[in-house]
Amino acid sequence: MKERLEALRKEALEQLQGVADAAHLNDLRVHYLGKKGQLTEILRGMGALSAEERPVIGQVGNEVRAAIEAVIAEKQEGFDAAATAHRLQAETIDVTLPGKAVGVGSVHPLNKVTMEIEDIFIGMGYTVAEGPEVETDFFNFEALNLPKNHPARDMQDSFYITDEILLRTQTSPVQIRTMKAMNGKTPVKVICPGRVYRRDDDDATHSFMFHQIEGLVIGPNIRMSDLKGTLLQFVQEMYGPQMQIRLRPSFFPFTEPSAEVDVTCAQCGGSGCRMCKHTGWIEILGCGMVHPKVLEHGGYDPTEVTGFAFGMGVERIALLKYGIDDIRHFYANDTKFLSQFAKM
Ligand code: DAH
16 A cells, blocks of 8 residues: 555645646546545545555555655745736836827917017007907998998908998997997906908918907096007017117008007018018008097097007017918918927
8 A cells, every 4th residue: 555655645646747727736636536536545545544644655555645745835936927028028118218298289379479569559548349250231331430431441351241240351340339338437448359350362361261469548638658658668578678669651541640659670681581571570460549530430529538559460470479471371270380380
């Protein structure tokens, strides 16, 4: 019996040496040490042994079991360690890999310029007013001293919706809406940003839709020098303290007198270049003293108050500020173009 036990130990240890995986290891454990396994099978014959032999054989049996169990435990440990290593390997995260960039949008250059202009005027005590883009003929033309058949209406080919309703061609109608809302009170000090529409063919400098900012100030004793000082302050904050302005006589139906305002050419600093057609000046806005008829339409008495107004194109201001050569860039939504303004 002792020989059988020794033979079993030898066989089991040989088998265990070649075990390939945990499942095979378990099969061998059951085969040799299980309730119906080989060891139990041999030890069942103990009953036939003498009283002296029994403890001796019993001891050998225990030794064989312990030896087999020890190798099984060692193998099991090896398999467990390998499985853990495998899992760690599979779940490895390379923390040195660059992360996936999350795209962050940027403020559109037209909005950026609009906000900058708003900030400058808010700093001078203005408030921001808005009006509808779908406007009546009365507010867009009539109340601004452009009666029907007035030749100045030809300057602005308009998108009419009905005979009386159109897409506003300028932000000037917000002047009238603001005056009416103020109900004769002074001072009025507003700027009015917004979209305007004209039946222009789109090209590098024209678009059927663009943006304007209107300004209006009304009070007792508002003079043209106030207008000039205000615009100079604006231009120097917007483009730099070295900038100058000049006013050229012009005509707008809603102002009298009217002027066009030029600013020092930012490109050449006023010495003359291609951009300013060698004049040293760039035109940036229209302005004037509010026409008495416009004050009346707004509910003010032109013998008691005076005012000035101005209007500028946001695209034009942005083109000059950033040196952009084509207005269509603003509407194409090309992120390569737009992202350039993220850090400006
Ligand atoms: N509304 C004019 C335009 O669209 C711009 C303008 C000129 C507005 C003179 C004004 C102004 O308020 O006084 O061309």
